[in-house]
Amino acid sequence: MIYTCTLNPSVDYIVHLDELHVGELNRSVKTFTFPGGKGINVSRVLKRLDVDSTALGFVGGFTGGFIESELRKEGIACDFVHVPGQTRINVKLKAGRETEINGEGPMIADDDATQLIAKIGALSAGDVLVLAGSAPMSLSADMYERLAARAVKRRVRLVVDTSGPALEALLACRPFLAKPNHHELAELFGAAVLTKEDIILYGRRLVERGVEHLIVSMGGAGAFYFGREATLFAEAPKGTVKNSVGAGDSMVAGFLAAHTSGKPIEEAFAYSVAAGSATAFSEDLCTKEEVEALVDRVRVVRL
Numbered sequence: 001m002i003y004t005c006t007l008n009p010s011v012d013y014i015v016h017l018d019e020l021h022v023g024e025l026n027r028s029v030k031t032f033t034f035p036g037g038k039g040i041n042v043s044r045v046l047k048r049l050d051v052d053s054t055a056l057g058f059v060g061g062f063t064g065g066f067i068e069s070e071l072r073k074e075g076i077a078c079d080f081v082h083v084p085g086q087t088r089i090n091v092k093l094k095a096g097r098e099t100e101i102n103g104e105g106p107m108i109a110d111d112d113a114t115q116l117i118a119k120i121g122a123l124s125a126g127d128v129l130v131l132a133g134s135a136p137m138s139l140s141a142d143m144y145e146r147l148a149a150r151a152v153k154r155r156v157r158l159v160v161d162t163s164g165p166a167l168e169a170l171l172a173c174r175p176f177l178a179k180p181n182h183h184e185l186a187e188l189f190g191a192a193v194l195t196k197e198d199i200i201l202y203g204r205r206l207v208e209r210g211v212e213h214l215i216v217s218m219g220g221a222g223a224f225y226f227g228r229e230a231t232l233f234a235e236a237p238k239g240t241v242k243n244s245v246g247a248g249d250s251m252v253a254g255f256l257a258a259h260t261s262g263k264p265i266e267e268a269f270a271y272s273v274a275a276g277s278a279t280a281f282s283e284d285l286c287t288k289e290e291v292e293a294l295v296d297r298v299r300v301v302r303l
């Protein structure tokens, strides 16, 4: 079974504007409200790709209720810890360029954290646990490490999509899959920007350090895959970007769905890139039809 864990879910409020005038009254052209947060996005895309998962994490208030009811409507199993505060609303302004304002998230009490750790402690060997997104400020900095330690003890395979010190700590747990973007990889190695040569060097270094499958995404410039048997590169297909929120999460889901169904690594990577791009080219997250319409346009090159 696949479990996704979102410590800080969000209601993603997407606001389209012709132009953004800072300090003035702006009127939106159209708006969308989606359940969000990285693990939740992974669960939603997995479902669209016919793979079941259970969504874990913390939800609270009317926003948390919205997320849970939307996920259930989509047929996604939920096993959240309910907290007294309110799940955040993340505002995504689309006015030519994308501007994002992500909230800080509710207070998480020690008892709530303990409940989540207990849920991870009940997973079984062979399960997959996706740890994705930022943690609310109120959680202790080592929350991800504590969850990962529990999971590793149960021989659960870890999938990691976070950033900063949490990413660094989780990479040490020899994850099955990690998907930093190139900015997150640069931060990890203390660099401002990375050339493609740097990405290849650092990517291979992470595989040597025990990451089984590593995807480094680069937005519209495509992605690299690193594993023990192959280093691959794929350009992203060209298209009109409607909303790239969740593109990275869709890559994770695409790779997991293809890998779970036994596809060879090149195909799983192509499917992952197609899923990321299909999400970038749609208002909400990608559908299976959109991914499959794009996958043949993804050319994977072995390096």
Ligand SMILES: Nc1ncnc2c1ncn2[C@@H]1O[C@H](COP(=O)(O)OP(=O)(O)O)[C@@H](O)[C@H]1O
Pocket: 180, 181, 182, 217, 218, 219, 220, 221, 222, 223, 236, 237, 238, 239, 241, 244, 246, 247, 248, 249, 251, 272, 273, 274, 275, 276, 277, 278, 280
């Ligand atoms: N402008 C774009 N055009 C085509 N594909 C895109 C675009 N932006 C993102 N993607 C697809 O989504 C993937 C993940 O995007 P990226 O922005 O790197 O992830 P994250 O959201 O984690 O930062 C890319 O590798 C690519 O396949």
Ligand SMILES: O=P(O)(O)OC[C@H]1O[C@](O)(COP(=O)(O)O)[C@@H](O)[C@@H]1O
Pocket: 008, 010, 012, 035, 036, 037, 038, 039, 041, 090, 102, 132, 133, 134, 135, 244, 245, 246, 247, 248, 249, 250
């Ligand atoms: O937990 P963070 O880092 O604040 O990110 C949360 C945001 O990331 C998203 O999950 C999208 O992530 P990606 O665009 O990186 O795939 C949004 O749904 C959500 O608003």
